[in-house]
Amino acid sequence: MTTIWGWGAQRRVDCDVRTPATPAELPRLIRREGTLGRGLGRSYGDAALNEGRRVIDMTRLDRYVSFDPQTGRLTCEAGVSLEAIIRDFAPRGWFPAITPGTKFVTIGGCIANDVHGKAHHAQGTFVTCVESMKVLVADGRIVTASRDQHADLFWASFGGMGLLGLIVEATIRLRRVETTYFKQKTIVAKDLEHMLDALAEHDATSPYSVAWLDPMATGAKLGKGVLTVGDHASLAELPAGLQAEPLRVFPPGKLVVPFQLPELTLNPLTMRVVNTVIEGVLRKGGAFNHAEGFFYPLDAIGDWNRGYGKRGFIQYQFVVPFDDGRAVLRRLLETIVSAGQLPFLNVLKRFGPANEAHLSFPMAGYTFAIDFPVRDGLTDLTGRLDGMVADAGGRIYLGKDSFLGAAPFKRMYRRLGEWLEVKRKWDPDGVFTSDLGRRLELC
Ligand SMILES: Cc1cc2nc3c(=O)[nH]c(=O)nc-3n(C[C@H](O)[C@H](O)[C@H](O)COP(=O)(O)OP(=O)(O)OC[C@H]3O[C@@H](n4cnc5c(N)ncnc54)[C@H](O)[C@@H]3O)c2cc1C
Structure with missing residues (x-):
C-alpha cells in the first residue's frame, strides 16, 4: 500500500498503487473489488483516491501517437500532461485549446473532470476539443467513444470522475497560436x-x-x-x-x-x-x-x-x-x-x-x-x-x-439518474470506484 492524497492534502489514504509503463499492462491491473485511474493528483479532494483499493497511476502512459501539423489534431496516451503539450507543441505554434489554471494535469484528468478555463463563456469545457477516446471498460474491452460511437460512454465520461473505465488514449484538437x-x-x-x-x-x-x-x-x-x-x-x-x-x-x-x-x-x-x-x-x-x-x-x-x-x-x-x-x-x-x-x-x-x-x-x-x-x-x-x-x-x-454529501449532490446534479444508467450499462458490477464515488453514491 502507498499513502497518497489530493492536492488539498486534507486526507491521506493507503491505496494499492500501480504505475504501468505500457497500455498492454492495464487489463491485468484491473481489480474487480475496486479500481481507479489517477493522473497528476491535482484534484483537491478525494476524486483520485480509492482507499484500500487499486489506483492506477496513468502518468507513465505519456506517449504521443500521432500529430497532424495542418489541423492540430493530436492523438496521445491519457497520461500526457498539458505541461508536456505546451513544451513540445507551443514552439511550433500550437497550444492546448482549453486549459485549467494549472498545466500539471493529464488528458485523462481533464476529461474526467471536464475541466474549464478562463474562457468558458466563449469556448466551453474540455469536451469541445476532444474528438474521441479509447476507454478500457469493466468487461476488459478497449472501446472507442466519440460523439458518433458509444456516445453515451463519451458524454458520461466528461465529469464522470474516472468511474466508467480507464481512459487510455484520446484524440484532441490543439489551438493554433502566433505567440505564447x-x-x-x-x-x-x-x-x-x-x-x-x-x-x-x-x-x-x-x-x-x-x-x-x-x-x-x-x-x-x-x-x-x-x-x-x-x-x-x-x-x-x-x-x-x-x-x-x-x-x-x-x-x-x-x-x-x-x-x-x-x-x-x-x-x-x-x-x-x-x-x-x-x-x-x-x-x-x-x-x-x-x-x-x-x-x-x-x-x-x-x-x-x-x-x-x-x-x-x-x-x-x-x-x-x-x-x-x-x-x-x-x-x-x-x-x-x-x-x-x-x-x-x-x-x-x-x-x-x-x-x-x-x-x-x-x-x-x-x-x-x-x-x-x-x-x-x-x-x-x-x-x-x-x-x-x-x-x-x-x-x-x-x-x-x-x-x-450525497443528498445535496443529488439536488445539484439533476441528470444524475441518466448518468447512473450509463454507469450500470458499462460497469454493472461496480469495478471502478473512488472515495468521492462512495461519498456521493456514484459507485
Ligand atoms: C492550481 C490549480 C488550478 C486549477 N484550476 C482549474 C480550473 O481553472 N478549471 C478546472 O476545471 N479545474 C482546475 N483545477 C482542477 C484540475 O484541473 C482537475 O482536478 C484535473 O482533473 C486534474 O487532473 P489530474 O491529471 O491531476 O487528475 P487527478 O486529479 O489525478 O484525477 C482527477 C480525476 O480524473 C480521473 N482520472 C485521471 N486520469 C484518468 C484516466 N486516465 N482514466 C480515467 N480516469 C482518470 C481520476 O480518477 C479522478 O477522478 C485546478 C487545480 C489546481 C491544483
Whole structure:
C-alpha cells in the first residue's frame, strides 16, 4: 500500500498503487473489488483516491501517437500532461485549446473532470476539443467513444470522475497560436455591482476573463477587486522586444515550498498580507503577459499546496444561475466573509451554457472558487453553503470538492439518474470506484 492524497492534502489514504509503463499492462491491473485511474493528483479532494483499493497511476502512459501539423489534431496516451503539450507543441505554434489554471494535469484528468478555463463563456469545457477516446471498460474491452460511437460512454465520461473505465488514449484538437503571449487589461472594481457589470461588459468582447475579490472587504465594499481580461496576442501586436521569440516557452519554475508549513503561519494577519500582495500584483499587470503568468501564476511555485499547513486546505467552487444570481452571490459572499474562517485565494467568473455531459460542472451563471485552510468549523460553513447553492439551483465542482454529501449532490446534479444508467450499462458490477464515488453514491 502507498499513502497518497489530493492536492488539498486534507486526507491521506493507503491505496494499492500501480504505475504501468505500457497500455498492454492495464487489463491485468484491473481489480474487480475496486479500481481507479489517477493522473497528476491535482484534484483537491478525494476524486483520485480509492482507499484500500487499486489506483492506477496513468502518468507513465505519456506517449504521443500521432500529430497532424495542418489541423492540430493530436492523438496521445491519457497520461500526457498539458505541461508536456505546451513544451513540445507551443514552439511550433500550437497550444492546448482549453486549459485549467494549472498545466500539471493529464488528458485523462481533464476529461474526467471536464475541466474549464478562463474562457468558458466563449469556448466551453474540455469536451469541445476532444474528438474521441479509447476507454478500457469493466468487461476488459478497449472501446472507442466519440460523439458518433458509444456516445453515451463519451458524454458520461466528461465529469464522470474516472468511474466508467480507464481512459487510455484520446484524440484532441490543439489551438493554433502566433505567440505564447496575451494582451491583457485590468479593471479595478469598487464593489460587487461594479464587478458584475464589468464582467458582463467584458465577456461580450474578451474571450478570457477572471476576477479576484478582496476577501477582507465587507459591507458596502463587498465584492471589490480586480478583473483581468485578455486574448491571445498576434505576432503583429507584440511589442518589438518580444517579437524575436514570439513562441517562447519557459521551463517549470525552480521555486518550491520545501515542506508543510506549520499551521500558525496561517492567521488573519498572513491572510491580510497575502491578499494585499495579490491586489498589488494584479493592479500593476502590464499590457502583455506570457501564457505562464496569464494562465498558470500558481505553477511558478512548486508544491505551493504545502504552504497551507499540515491539516491541508480545500477549494470550494460553486456556480449559481444568472436568474437572481446577483442576490444569491451576495448572500454567499456575505456568509463566506463573516464565517470566521480564513478565506485565501479566490476567483470569480461568468460561465457560458452547460453542455450535454451529464455531470459536467459549468452552467450559465456566476462561478466563485475560494481556498480555505482546514480549521475547526470549516465543514459547518461548507454545509451551509452547499444548502444555499442547491436552493439556488446551482452546484459545486467535484474536481475541487472534499465534503459534499450525497443528498445535496443529488439536488445539484439533476441528470444524475441518466448518468447512473450509463454507469450500470458499462460497469454493472461496480469495478471502478473512488472515495468521492462512495461519498456521493456514484459507485
Ligand atoms: C492550481 C490549480 C488550478 C486549477 N484550476 C482549474 C480550473 O481553472 N478549471 C478546472 O476545471 N479545474 C482546475 N483545477 C482542477 C484540475 O484541473 C482537475 O482536478 C484535473 O482533473 C486534474 O487532473 P489530474 O491529471 O491531476 O487528475 P487527478 O486529479 O489525478 O484525477 C482527477 C480525476 O480524473 C480521473 N482520472 C485521471 N486520469 C484518468 C484516466 N486516465 N482514466 C480515467 N480516469 C482518470 C481520476 O480518477 C479522478 O477522478 C485546478 C487545480 C489546481 C491544483
